[in-house]
Amino acid sequence: MVETGFRSIITDGLWNNNQALVALLGLCPLLAVTNTAINGLGLGLATTAVLVSSNATVSLIRNFVRPEVRLPVFVMVIASFVTAIELGMNAYFHELHKILGIFIPLIVTNCAIIGRAEAFASKNNLQRSLVDGISIGIGFTLVLVTLGGMRELIGQGTLFDQAHLMFGEVARGMTLKIEDFPGMLIAILPPGAFIGLGLLIMVKNLIDKRVVTKATTQTETSEGAAGVTT
Amino acid sequence: MEFQTHSSPHTSRPNRVDKVMLQVVMALIPGTIALVFYFGWGVLLNVILAVASAAAFEALVMKLRKRPVLPPLFDLSAVVTALLFAVAIPPLLPWWLVVLGMAFAIIMVKQMYGGLGYNPFNPAMAAYVLLLISYPVEMTSWLPPQLLVEQSLSLGEILSFKFVGTLPVDLTLDAITMATPLDEMRTKLDLNQMISEIRTSPLWGDFGGQGWEWVGNWFLMGGIWMVYKRTITWQIPLAFLTGLVGMATLFWLFDPESFPFPLFHVFSGGAILGAFFIATDPVTASTTRAGQLIYGAAIGVLVYIIRTWGGYPDAVAFAVLLMNMAAPTIDYYTRPRVYGHGGAKNG
Numbered sequence: 001m002v003e004t005g006f007r008s009i010i011t012d013g014l015w016n017n018n019q020a021l022v023a024l025l026g027l028c029p030l031l032a033v034t035n036t037a038i039n040g041l042g043l044g045l046a047t048t049a050v051l052v053s054s055n056a057t058v059s060l061i062r063n064f065v066r067p068e069v070r071l072p073v074f075v076m077v078i079a080s081f082v083t084a085i086e087l088g089m090n091a092y093f094h095e096l097h098k099i100l101g102i103f104i105p106l107i108v109t110n111c112a113i114i115g116r117a118e119a120f121a122s123k124n125n126l127q128r129s130l131v132d133g134i135s136i137g138i139g140f141t142l143v144l145v146t147l148g149g150m151r152e153l154i155g156q157g158t159l160f161d162q163a164h165l166m167f168g169e170v171a172r173g174m175t176l177k178i179e180d181f182p183g184m185l186i187a188i189l190p191p192g193a194f195i196g197l198g199l200l201i202m203v204k205n206l207i208d209k210r211v212v213t214k215a216t217t218q219t220e221t222s223e224g225a226a227g228v229t230t
Numbered sequence: 231m232e233f234q235t236h237s238s239p240h241t242s243r244p245n246r247v248d249k250v251m252l253q254v255v256m257a258l259i260p261g262t263i264a265l266v267f268y269f270g271w272g273v274l275l276n277v278i279l280a281v282a283s284a285a286a287f288e289a290l291v292m293k294l295r296k297r298p299v300l301p302p303l304f305d306l307s308a309v310v311t312a313l314l315f316a317v318a319i320p321p322l323l324p325w326w327l328v329v330l331g332m333a334f335a336i337i338m339v340k341q342m343y344g345g346l347g348y349n350p351f352n353p354a355m356a357a358y359v360l361l362l363i364s365y366p367v368e369m370t371s372w373l374p375p376q377l378l379v380e381q382s383l384s385l386g387e388i389l390s391f392k393f394v395g396t397l398p399v400d401l402t403l404d405a406i407t408m409a410t411p412l413d414e415m416r417t418k419l420d421l422n423q424m425i426s427e428i429r430t431s432p433l434w435g436d437f438g439g440q441g442w443e444w445v446g447n448w449f450l451m452g453g454i455w456m457v458y459k460r461t462i463t464w465q466i467p468l469a470f471l472t473g474l475v476g477m478a479t480l481f482w483l484f485d486p487e488s489f490p491f492p493l494f495h496v497f498s499g500g501a502i503l504g505a506f507f508i509a510t511d512p513v514t515a516s517t518t519r520a521g522q523l524i525y526g527a528a529i530g531v532l533v534y535i536i537r538t539w540g541g542y543p544d545a546v547a548f549a550v551l552l553m554n555m556a557a558p559t560i561d562y563y564t565r566p567r568v569y570g571h572g573g574a575k576n577g
Contacts, residue, residue, distance in 0.1 A: 182365075184364045184365075185363060185364045185365070185366075186360055186363045186364040187364075189363065191363070195338070
């Protein structure tokens with residue numbers, strides 16, 4: 001395996017190999033809970049926590065686990081972290097836990113997590129696996145929050161509604177509301193999740209394409225300039 | 231005078247897109263006029279607004295895609311989409327909802343999939359469903375037919391309501407709007423009333439609602455003319471209506487007091503419009519002959535199922551979108567035998 005720098009691990013996790021927008025993994029929680037930005041943030045942070053801890057553990061035990069039994073072992077590692085985090089959320093963010101409901105225990109089935117354990121952590125050392133877990137987790141969380149915010153804004157005309165569930169009573173003032181906007185219900189409903197995710201992927205591809213064309217035109221012009229000088 | 235004889239093949243000129251679309255527009259005119267007659271100027275305003283915004287969005291997208299702007303405007307496909315949408319929505323729908331619907335239909339449903347010929351879903355129906363799900367109150371506030379009201383809104387009053395949202399001082403929205411016959415039948419049936427009892431209201435005509443059934447008749451005539459002109463094939467409308475009538479007859483015979491008689495279903499809501507104009511959309515429908523029979527019949531059956539047990543009073547849009555999804559599979563399993571070859575091997 002080619003040793004790549006931390007920089008490329010981070011850009012892969014956040015952008016080039018974003019688990020939600022490129023790999024399209026973990027769509028079940030992604031589509032189901034992103035009806036508000038805060039729900040998305042809650043689930044995203046929980047997923048990130050599981051991802052970082054499971055990546056670290058899998059990386060530490062990678063030399064002791066025989067390849068034949070690696071998948072059951074990974075699943076058990078992930079499941080124990082999910083259980084711990086679920087109990088923790090139930091204790092400290094009880095209201096949010098009630099809203100996210102089944103999707104917290106379902107983090108265990110999020111393909112992105114076992115995907116990273118299998119594809120990255122089981123082949124890399126602790127530091128690299130930690131960085132990978134953090135950047136993949138943040139990339140996933142950013143998509144969840146963006147999609148949640150988009151759907152919330154279009155669907156009910158608010159942003160960061162119920163922020164107090166996460167940040168305590170101080171955050172009640174965080175909620176932004178567009179006055180006199182009835183909201184477009186479909187954005188909150190399941191079709192809105194699919195359409196919203198499609199639009200996000202479109203925007204990402206558009207940006208990537210822009211970057212590529214910009215890079216090629218730049219190299220062309222610099223080559224042209226070089227041709228003139230020689 | 232000399233009659234020139236051309237050599238074979240003696241084929242006629244193939245239909246062009248704009249010609250077919252023009253025929254659809256012409257076939258829609260009688261029903262649209264009937265709608266204006268029974269439901270007032272609001273319908274005509276919807277038509278104008280929808281056609282104008284559809285053309286504008288089409289031009290905008292073509293500009294963004296760096297394609298020639300004029301051809302897609304003159305092939306009239308956007309006009310047909312706009313017309314089908316305009317005759318399906320309530321006459322008093324606020325203007326921005328009409329524009330929003332057309333933006334969704336043209337930009338998201340049609341052009342994002344690649345434009346005319348590539349869209350898997352019927353744009354007009356997708357827009358209708360979007361609005362129905364998002365704004366159920368506005369989308370189900372129909373006007374009663376003008377035969378039943380003593381004084382109807384003037385053009386100016388309709389304009390002010392559609393664009394500014396204000397009504398004449400002595401009127402409220404609840405006083406002038408009314409549920410559609412399908413909605414009425416459904417609500418009353420939910421209250422355990424019997425159909426003979428429900429139908430004593432002056433709202434009802436011979437088959438469907440007063441006025442509504444005549445609109446259906448005029449659309450039917452346009453549709454039959456299209457079949458005669460071979461603009462559409464007979465398979466889809468026939469199978470659609472057979473599926474609907476078949477299901478309705480079955481349940482009506484079982485219990486005529488809680489399931490409306492078959493012709494009620496045919497002449498209510500969007501059944502006729504759906505059978506001849508919406509389900510037959512050449513882009514999104516099944517293309518093989520056998521496939522069209524299956525496709526049409528399935529839409530008819532679905533319309534009955536969703537109308538009777540579903541959450542919304544009318545079902546044509548939902549049924550058409552569901553079967554749009556199934557059309558490629560139906561086509562795959564009904565490929566006709568190629569002359570000189572054995573049957574197609576599927577699967």
